[in-house]
Structures are given as C-alpha cells and as structure tokens.
Amino acid sequence: MRTTLTQMRSYDRSVQLLMVNQFTINLGFYMLMPYLAAHLSGTLGLAGWVVGLVLGIRNFSQQGMFLVGGTLADRLGYKPMIVAGCVLRTVGFATLGLVDSLTALIAASAATGLAGALFNPAVRAYLAADAGERRVEAFALFNVFYQAGILLGPLVGMVLTGVDFRITCLVAAGIFALLSVVQIRALPARRAEDTKGKDSKDRDGVLTQWRGILANRPFLLFSGAMIGSYVLTFQVYLSLPLEVRRLGGDGEFGTAAVAVLFAVSGLSTILGQTRVTAWCKDRYEPGQALTRGLALMGIAFVPLLAATAVPVPESGAALWLLAAVPPTLAALLLALGTMIAYPFEMDTIVRLSGDRLVATHYGLYNTICGVGITLGNLLTGAALDAAREAGMPALPWISLCALGLGCAAALYGLHRTGRLVTPEPEPQPVAA
Numbered sequence: 001m002r003t004t005l006t007q008m009r010s011y012d013r014s015v016q017l018l019m020v021n022q023f024t025i026n027l028g029f030y031m032l033m034p035y036l037a038a039h040l041s042g043t044l045g046l047a048g049w050v051v052g053l054v055l056g057i058r059n060f061s062q063q064g065m066f067l068v069g070g071t072l073a074d075r076l077g078y079k080p081m082i083v084a085g086c087v088l089r090t091v092g093f094a095t096l097g098l099v100d101s102l103t104a105l106i107a108a109s110a111a112t113g114l115a116g117a118l119f120n121p122a123v124r125a126y127l128a129a130d131a132g133e134r135r136v137e138a139f140a141l142f143n144v145f146y147q148a149g150i151l152l153g154p155l156v157g158m159v160l161t162g163v164d165f166r167i168t169c170l171v172a173a174g175i176f177a178l179l180s181v182v183q184i185r186a187l188p189a190r191r192a193e194d195t196k197g198k199d200s201k202d203r204d205g206v207l208t209q210w211r212g213i214l215a216n217r218p219f220l221l222f223s224g225a226m227i228g229s230y231v232l233t234f235q236v237y238l239s240l241p242l243e244v245r246r247l248g249g250d251g252e253f254g255t256a257a258v259a260v261l262f263a264v265s266g267l268s269t270i271l272g273q274t275r276v277t278a279w280c281k282d283r284y285e286p287g288q289a290l291t292r293g294l295a296l297m298g299i300a301f302v303p304l305l306a307a308t309a310v311p312v313p314e315s316g317a318a319l320w321l322l323a324a325v326p327p328t329l330a331a332l333l334l335a336l337g338t339m340i341a342y343p344f345e346m347d348t349i350v351r352l353s354g355d356r357l358v359a360t361h362y363g364l365y366n367t368i369c370g371v372g373i374t375l376g377n378l379l380t381g382a383a384l385d386a387a388r389e390a391g392m393p394a395l396p397w398i399s400l401c402a403l404g405l406g407c408a409a410a411l412y413g414l415h416r417t418g419r420l421v422t423p424e425p426e427p428q429p430v431a432a
Contacts, residue, residue, distance in 0.1 A: 007141055007274060014130045014188050015138060018123055019145045021082075021179060021187075025119070026149025028175035031157030032093060032168050039165040044100050054102075054109045061113030063370030069114075070121035070363020071206055074192040078126040078359065083183045085119030088112075090176040097169025120366060125359035126190050128350045135350060136286075139343040140277035144270050151266035192358065209357055213364055218419040219352040223365050225294075225414060226345060227372030228407030231380070232297045232400060233338055234373055236265050239380055239396060240327040243304065247312065248323035257324040261331045268335045276339040286344040286351075287415025291408050293341025298404020300333035305397040337404075351422040376403075 008016050040051045073081040092111035095104060131138035160168040204212070213219065241258045248254040280289045303326040313319040353361040383396040414420050 023145040023149040028172040030153025032172040058109040058113040061110040062116040065117035066363040066366040069117040070359040073122035073359035077191040078122040081122040085115040086180040089115035094173035097166040121359040121362040139346040147269040223368040225410040231376030294408035297337035301397045303329045308394040
C-alpha cells in the first residue's frame with residue numbers, strides 16, 4: 001500500500017484527485033446498489049417486474065447515454081461533466097431513500113444511471129490527458145483505486161443497511177455531495193485539446209464528429225474484440241456465484257464462498273495491478289499484452305471445465321472444495337487477465353482516437369461494451385439453463401473459454417496487421 005501511495009504522489013495533483021475520486025465514487029455506488037433490489041421488493045413490497053424495471057432503467061440510462069456524456073465532455077470540458085455527474089447522483093441516491101412512488105423511483109434510478117454516463121468518459125479522458133506518456137501506469141494505478149471502492153463499498157453498505165436502507169441512501173448521497181464540493185474547489189478545469197481556443201461555430205458538428213468516429217474502422221474492430229473481456233469479467237457476478245450455489249447450496253457456506261470470490265478478485269487487483277503492469281510493459285507491446293490478457297481470461301474457466309469431470313460428492317468437505325475451489329481459481333485468473341489487459345486497453349483507445357475527441361471515443365466504447373455485456377449475459381444464462389436441462393455441465397465453461405480465446409485471436413490479428421497503432425493524422429489544407 002505504501003508503494004501505491006508513493007506512485008500516486010509522483011503524478012500531478014489532478015491525476016491524484018481523479019484516483020481518489022474514483023475510489024469514492026465506487027464506494028458510494030457499491031454501498032447502495034447491491035441492496036437496492038431487496039429494498040424495493042422487501043421494504044416497499046414492489047412486484048418483481050417493477051424491481052426489474054427500476055434497475056433496468058438505471059442500466060439503460062447509463063449505457064445508452066455514454067456517447068452523449070463523452071461528447072459533452074469534449075465540447076464543454078471534463079470538469080463540468082464530472083461535477084454534474086456527482087451532483088446528479090447525489091440527488092438520485094437521496095431520492096431513492098426518501099420516496100416510495102414508482103414515478104419518483106424511476107426518475108431517481110434514471111438519474112443515477114445518467115450520472116455515470118456523464119462522469120465516466122470525462123474521468124478517463126482527463127486522466128489520459130494529464131498522465132501524458134505515463135498513461136499505462138496511471139490507468140493501472142487507477143484500477144487499484146477502482147477495485148478498492150468496489151471491495152469496500154458493499155461492506156459499508158451491509159453495516160448501514162442492517163440499520164436502515166434509507167440511511168445507506170443518505171450516506172451515499174452525502175458522499176457524492178462532498179465529492180461534488182471537492183471537485184468544484186480542487187479539480188483544475190480541463191478541456192479536450194482539440195477544442196481549446198476554438199469557438200463553437202468553428203468546431204465540427206456533433207453528428208459530423210460521430211460519423212468520423214464511426215468511420216474509424218480500427219477503433220470499431222478493437223471495441224468489438226474487447227466485448228468478450230467484459231462478458232468474461234462479469235461472470236464473477238453471474239455464472240461463478242451460480243455455480244457455487246449450485247453445488248454448495250444457499251446456506252452460510254454458499255454465502256461465504258461467494259464473498260470469497262469477490263474478495264479474491266478485488267484484493268488480487270489491489271495488491272498486484274501495478275507490479276503486473278510494470279512487468280508486462282517491460283516485455284510486451286500493447287497488442288501483445290492485450291492478446292495475452294484475453295487469452296488468460298478464456299483459460300480462467302478451464303478449472304470449472306475440469307471440475308465437471310469429477311463426480312459430485314453427496315456432502316462433506318469434498319463437496320465444499322468442489323463448490324469453492326474451481327470458481328475461486330477462475331476468479332483469480334480472471335482478475336489476473338484483467339490486470340494484464342486493462343491499462344493497455346485504456347491506452348489503446350486514446351491512441352486509436354488520434355488523441356482527438358478522447359471522451360467521445362470512451363463514451364462510444366463503453367456503449368458498445370455495455371450492449372455486448374447485456375447480450376453476453378443473456379447467452380450465458382441460456383447456456384447455463386441448457387446445461388442443466390441437457391445434463392451437460394461443461395457447456396457454459398466451454399462457451400466462455402471459446403469466447404476468451406476467440407477475442408484473443410481477434411486482438412492478435414489486429415496487432416499483427418498494425419491496426420492497434422496510432423493512426424496517421426489527416427493532412428490539413430494549407431491556406432494560399
């Protein structure tokens with residue numbers, strides 16, 4: 001931890017603040033969201049489809065608005081979008097804790113999703129700009145703070161929700177309110193380089209900018225190839241807990257084993273991310289690191305595949321080991337693959353953008369991956385159901401292994417054909 005803090009202090013004040021901000025953002029978000037469904041269905045007594053609607057609107061408003069949030073960040077500046085997102089999430093979280101009407105709950109849920117769409121692309125573009133040549137190392141450190149917030153948030157939320165979920169909402173809202181004030185007072189203003197010194201009438205229109213990005217074939221190919229990484233990473237929340245509970249049951253053992261999955265994933269990143277990134281940067285080109293990271297994420301499901309060949313014990317320690325060890329090992333390998341790929345992934349987006357309209361590129365990238373996660377999870381769920389009905393427990397793990405290795409092969413092809421390098425700048429007309 002001391003090494004992490006030393007590394008953080010080597011960056012400019014703005015970069016340090018962005019890392020602390022991201023920890024706080026995730027702390028506030030994850031102390032509330034894991035317990036929202038239980039509050040809606042239990043305390044408020046809403047029907048299951050209504051709970052799904054409220055949660056779905058939050059996800060849709062975030063994924064669907066990433067491109068808009070990134071575009072606004074490039075046109076208006078990074079700081080206003082970061083502040084606006086924090087203020088909007090303050091209002092949204094407070095409303096979730098204070099109202100019980102469906103209309104207000106839907107509005108609050110949409111507000112929390114829109115908030116993420118506003119500040120996520122802006123934060124990453126800001127970090128990339130101010131980290132300069134040290135972008136890869138900065139994103140590695142950023143991921144440490146990101147994961148620390150995810151790890152600590154549910155623990156704080158569990159304590160507060162044990163008293164009253166409304167307290168959780170108000171504390172989370174207070175965190176974002178404080179964060180808004182800190183951003184306003186301490187975060188320096190930062191604009192995209194290509195908008196500095198230009199009047200709005202001299203800039204390209206939004207639709208022209210979007211068409212230009214959609215014509216960036218290497219960027220779109222890279223975005224499509226990276227969808228698999230997000231689908232695979234999400235299995236820590238979907239297929240791995242389901243597998244633990246399928247074998248270990250829903251009792252105390254199942255709950256503890258699922259908690260271990262999350263702890264292994266988060267702690268391994270916090271303890272190892274910067275070392276893994278430094279090791280990879282010394283040995284691999286960005287495309288090589290991305291390929292290896294995705295391949296490892298595919299291989300992560302091999303322990304679960306191998307476990308399907310083992311007869312399932314009826315009870316006892318052998319059953320507990322079979323239920324807990326393969327999913328935990330898979331979570332560890334997924335975390336390691338993500339550690340390898342993530343910093344180079346964020347850096348590659350900047351390079352493929354030509355360092356222009358970076359936040360807009362991040363926004364579109366997040367939207368593409370968000371749609372991919374939704375479809376991937378639907379297919380994963382279908383594979384899990386088909387595996388149970390057909391008595392083929394290996395089916396989902398074979399599918400996920402194939403997805404990871406297929407995406408790794410796609411990235412290898414992009415790397416070998418030179419499509420992951422910085423594009424040549426377009427020639428500018430010279431005045432006569």
